[in-house]
Amino acid sequence: MSQTRIRELIVTPIAFGDPPLLNSNGVHEPLALRIILQLVLEDGTVGLGESPGGTARLERLQAAAKVVVGMDVFDATAVAAAIDGALLPTVPSSHERGWTTSAVEVACLDAQGKLLGRPVSDLLGGRVRDAVPFAAYLFYKWAEHPALDGRPAITDDWGEALDPAGIVEQARLMQERYGFRSFKLKGGVFPPDEEIAAIRALAEAFPGQPLRLDPNVAWTVETSTEVARELDGVLEYLEDPTKGIEGMAEVAKDSPMPLATNMCVIAWEHLKPAVEQDAIQVLLTDHHYWGGLRRTRELAAVCEAFGLALSMHSNSHLGISLAAMTHVAAAIPNLDHSCDTHYPWNSADDVIVPGVLELRDGEVRVPTGPGLGVELDHDKLERLHRRYVDSGMRGRDDTGYMRRIQPEYELRLPRW
Structure with missing residues (x-):
């Protein structure tokens, strides 16, 4: 018509x-x-x-x-x-x-x-859960964006987190504000011993609550294996400790815990070698680059067939993406772990009308309105x-920005 x-x-x-x-x-x-x-x-x-x-x-x-x-x-x-x-x-x-x-x-x-x-979840086969669990996404963090090029410093109400105590305090704030019941730490920032200490501090502060660590390929195979052994029984999984399917497979041989990725298996052609080499045990889906919500639903079925557990990847996003993530996660029966989300870091600048999406008790209830269930502001x-x-910014450059503040900064992966 x-x-x-x-x-x-x-x-x-x-x-x-x-x-x-x-x-x-x-x-x-x-x-x-x-x-x-x-x-x-x-x-x-x-x-x-x-x-x-x-x-x-x-x-x-x-x-x-x-x-x-x-x-x-x-x-x-x-x-x-x-x-x-x-x-x-x-x-x-x-x-x-x-x-x-x-x-x-x-x-x-x-x-x-x-x-x-009808809600999008119905178009994907119907929801199997009314609320989708998410993990608190913890970061090492400066207290502020420093003054630069005539721009004043930019502060926020999260504060500094540069050591185990700061990470634990950030996690407490996340739990207090949003009720998270699992925690992910973005690592690869400090030497592994310091990040191990932060994870152990989280385990002590939040006993029995699932923890995960993601150093974004900052470690060698040897370092990755050592950290996995050190945190045996503490982490639910270790995400992307080292680069590539082959590197992950080497770590997986001796890792006492599952390995997860959103970096070395990011396209359909990566699935076969990853399964053949047993390089990963958890796949972090992301509809943004797997081809959409229907393809993500199909991906979940493939993972079920090969015994791969599922979580969900996140990058800095707003409410339309969160709504889409929530609908597809609600329609996946084999969602084995809570999903990642950056939403607490970015929600103040959302483009949707508030009132539909809310992180409460570490979950987002699936919108039941037509479509995604959200309205554009x-x-x-x-x-x-x-x-x-007005900004003139046209691309993301974490390394370039760091070098403007710390000119001696050198990007090396793996670093340890």
């Missing part, structure tokens, strides 16, 4: 505040980038999508906007194929094309749900787009 045809795809880049969170590549800049999609149908229905930002992804979404016009929103497979075909000459990587098709697919599903009066979207334009 003509009213289900796509009239236009509005692509809006935005910038929002991000704290000085440390990781193996450096530190987060004061602004993070995302891209908001509005898929407008002939009858005026609007489906929402969200993507990580940056110039390359913006250009690909703008290219997608040209090819989807006139297509039926219910023919999401053909929409994805048209986008994939348009990008193929200049973007040979299926993984990179997946970032674009997934963002548009979410917008299609949101629009479909609005037309049908157009005034906020305009303000964040203006911030993007």
Whole structure:
């Protein structure tokens, strides 16, 4: 029917505040980038999508906007194929094309749900849980973004976390504000002994609550194996301690705990070698780069077939992505671990109208309204787009920002 045809795809880049969170590549800049999609149908229905930002992804979404016009929103497979075909000459990587098709697919599903009066979780087969568990995402963190290039220092109410005591206090705040019942520490910042001490401090402060550590490939195979042995019985899993499927497989041979990844298995062609080498035991899904919500549901079935447990990856995101993550997680029977989310760090700058998404008791209840169940705040979207334009920032560079503050900083992976 003509009213289900796509009239236009509005692509809006935005910038929002991000704290000085440390990781193996450096530190987060004061602004993070995302891209908001509005898929407008002939009858005026609007489906929402969200993507990580940056110039390359913006250009690909703008290219997608040209090819989807006139297509039926219910023919999401053909929409994805048209986008994939348009990008193929200049973007040979299926993984990179997946970032674009997934963002548009979410917008299609949101629009479909609005037309049908059903939540996206129903379009994915129905929810098997009414609330999705999330883990507190802990970071080593400066107290403020320091004054730089005439810009004043930027503070926040989370405070400094540069040692075990600071990490425990951050975790207490996370639990007090959001009720988290599991905790993930972003490591790869300090020598392994210091991060082991932080995990042990968390285990003492939150006895019996699941813990995980993610150093983002900052360690050698040997160091990874030593840390895994040292934290045997303390961690539920160790995430991406070393680089690549082969490196992870070497660590897995002697690791007493499961290994997880969102770095070495990020495309369909990676699954076979990872399974053959028993390199990972937990896969962190992410609909943003696995091709969308339906492909994530399919991925979960493949993981079930090969005995891989599931969690969910996160990067700095806002509420449209959180809603999409929650719907697909609700529709996956074999979700074995709580999901990651950056939302507490970034929610103050959200582009959706508040009141639907709420982190409480470490969970987000699945929205039951049509589509994703969230509404766009157009005034906020305009303000964040203006911030993007005025900032001149067009890509994320944790290492470059760190070097502006600490010129001697050297990026080395593995570092230990």
